Amino acid sequence: MEPVVASSIETGNQRFGQVAIVGRPNVGKSSLLNRLVGQKISITAPKPQTTRHRITGILSEPRGQVVFVDTPGIHQGGSDALNRQLNRTARSGFDGVDLVLFVVQSGRFNEEDAGVLELIRQSGLPTILLINKIDLLQDKTALFPFLAQMQTRFDFLALYPLSAHRDRGFGGLLDLIFKHLPSGEPMYDPDEVTTITTRFMAAEIIREKMARLLHDELPYKTTVLIERFSEEPDLTEIDAVIYVARDSQKGIVIGSGGKKLKDIGSLARHDLEQMLQTKVMLRLWVRVREDWADDERAVQSLGYQLPE
Ligand SMILES: Nc1nc2c(ncn2[C@@H]2O[C@H](COP(=O)(O)OP(=O)(O)OP(=O)(O)O)[C@@H](O)[C@H]2O)c(=O)[nH]1
Numbered sequence: 001m002e003p004v005v006a007s008s009i010e011t012g013n014q015r016f017g018q019v020a021i022v023g024r025p026n027v028g029k030s031s032l033l034n035r036l037v038g039q040k041i042s043i044t045a046p047k048p049q050t051t052r053h054r055i056t057g058i059l060s061e062p063r064g065q066v067v068f069v070d071t072p073g074i075h076q077g078g079s080d081a082l083n084r085q086l087n088r089t090a091r092s093g094f095d096g097v098d099l100v101l102f103v104v105q106s107g108r109f110n111e112e113d114a115g116v117l118e119l120i121r122q123s124g125l126p127t128i129l130l131i132n133k134i135d136l137l138q139d140k141t142a143l144f145p146f147l148a149q150m151q152t153r154f155d156f157l158a159l160y161p162l163s164a165h166r167d168r169g170f171g172g173l174l175d176l177i178f179k180h181l182p183s184g185e186p187m188y189d190p191d192e193v194t195t196i197t198t199r200f201m202a203a204e205i206i207r208e209k210m211a212r213l214l215h216d217e218l219p220y221k222t223t224v225l226i227e228r229f230s231e232e233p234d235l236t237e238i239d240a241v242i243y244v245a246r247d248s249q250k251g252i253v254i255g256s257g258g259k260k261l262k263d264i265g266s267l268a269r270h271d272l273e274q275m276l277q278t279k280v281m282l283r284l285w286v287r288v289r290e291d292w293a294d295d296e297r298a299v300q301s302l303g304y305q306l307p308e
Pocket residue numbers: 023024025026027028029030031032043044045046047048049050051052071072073132133134135136162163164165166
């Protein structure tokens with residue numbers, strides 16, 4: 001999508017910038033992005049590695065525009081092509097970025113967090129530390145030693161404890177973000193909330209339903225490819241293929257008598273109808289593509305972009 005110059009936002013003293021949301025898997029990056037932009041953009045699920053792509057959310061206010069970049073969690077230890085791809089995408093998340101939001105879980109800072117912080121250090125970018133999930137702390141005073149510890153690790157612009165689940169307003173955080181963005185005019189139309197396509201959203205929604213319904217049974221190396229996406233005024237027809245790595249995983253996704261696949265399809269169809277505001281005819285297939293995660297070309301052909 002080509003950026004367009006917004007004409008209906010007042011210009012003059014405005015701020016514009018790209019803000020990367022980074023952190024190890026499962027700390028709540030997607031939840032935060034959704035709350036910051038005010039709608040469901042990036043899928044969230046209890047399973048780590050839900051987000052595999054760089055997704056942007058756009059927030060437009062009279063004082064300026066923020067383009068949020070949601071990067072996949074940075075994984076350590078994995079060495080197959082999929083993991084390499086994920087890591088590259090995460091690193092490329094820093095390209096053109098003005099400010100970093102580094103998300104950690106309150107009271108927890110492990111080696112993986114340290115690895116992400118190292119990438120931030122290498123980027124030299126100004127960074128705000130977001131300490132998420134403070135609702136999980138029984139004793140809120142436990143936050144103080146954690147804050148003190150985090151201050152010794154890096155020269156953060158600010159340390160900001162919050163709960164993506166509980167907090168009502170993110171006004172204070174947005175003030176902080178805007179304050180640290182360069183002056184500039186909006187790049188996108190204020191009506192746009194994301195630069196991702198509906199086609200891509202459809203695949204993400206199907207993947208979210210799989211994660212929800214299959215829980216720990218969800219094969220890690222699963223992906224969804226939209227083969228056909230035909231939009232009529234009242235009806236959208238979508239053909240999607242769920243790729244798994246082995247024959248045995250096919251049975252898990254289909255379920256006994258096809259029940260799992262049917263449930264995944266009907267939950268996904270419900271969300272898609274809401275998003276597209278049309279009736280949706282969704283056809284799902286499950287196909288085996290052996291070892292696709294080990295083959296870089298296969299990974300890319302399934303829609304994982306190499307950074308330019
Ligand atoms: N209790 C609590 N749970 C949260 C909070 N924020 C997010 N979660 C949960 O943490 C899990 C992971 O959230 P996501 O937003 O998908 O995390 P992520 O960092 O984007 O994860 P990846 O896509 O794997 O990188 C989900 O089960 C969320 O519901 C919070 O403030 N409090």
